[in-house]
């Protein structure tokens with residue numbers, strides 16, 4: 001299988017008069033994790049929606065060499081999407097299995113009744129992989145933050161897409177659920193190109209190939225070592241950035 005790739009050229013996105021991106025170009029190639037950081041309102045969600053063809057863009061977006069610019073249906077065949085959590089979007093009566101099934105149901109032509117055996121098997125497979133098979137009848141409203149994210153990740157995996165985009169998957173997840181999720185996301189990145197936005201990249205740093213800093217433009221894209229520099233981050237986050245003194249521990253067998 002050809003390794004996955006996202007190639008963006010001259011991407012421009014605006015909401016009315018508000019320009020979020022103007023002529024951004026970048027390439028991401030191969031399996032692994034790219035973490036997107038940037039303050040609130042920086043444009044992380046906008047960038048993801050632009051890549052997915054969910055909002056109008058100018059420029060060009062190629063996924064695995066296929067031009068998906070502005071074509072949500074085409075992009076959706078190659079990219080699994082876990083949208084950012086917004087409490088108000090989740091108050092409808094639907095259970096865990098129905099959410100995962102919606103990845104298939106929405107793509108079929110009516111009448112959308114029943115699933116072929118192999119589809120049912122795939123749905124069960126991804127739900128077991130994400131550890132949510134045993135809670136398949138639970139209503140969405142009764143899930144913990146971590147369970148809810150695993151349901152939406154399972155949904156994004158039904159078609160086994162080569163690229164995954166996850167928008168702040170750790171938001172509203174408790175510390176234990178978060179550790180599980182981080183592990184799962186890192187495992188998924190072993191054979192997919194995974195783009196994940198996060199307000200705290202530290203959870204992913206040991207497995208991050210690329211760190212992208214966004215602030216109404218793409219400020220930086222490189223390895224964590226190249227990007228995590230105080231001067232660069234101060235320009236983006238202002239006074240929220242502070243350097244914690246380097247701390248060296250030596251554990252050489254002597255009791256402390």
Ligand SMILES: Nc1ncnc2c1ncn2[C@@H]1O[C@H](COP(=O)(O)OP(=O)(O)OP(=O)(O)O)[C@@H](O)[C@H]1O
Pocket residue numbers: 015020038039040041042043044045046047084
């Ligand atoms: N549908 C929309 N219509 C108009 N403006 C929008 C829309 N969506 C986002 N914006 C604006 O675009 C800018 C970028 O928003 P976006 O949601 O992409 O940021 P973000 O980096 O994802 O922020 P957060 O960390 O809060 O999720 C913000 O100024 C926001 O108000």
Ligand SMILES: [Mg+2]
Pocket residue numbers: 044045046084167
């Ligand atoms: Mg966002």
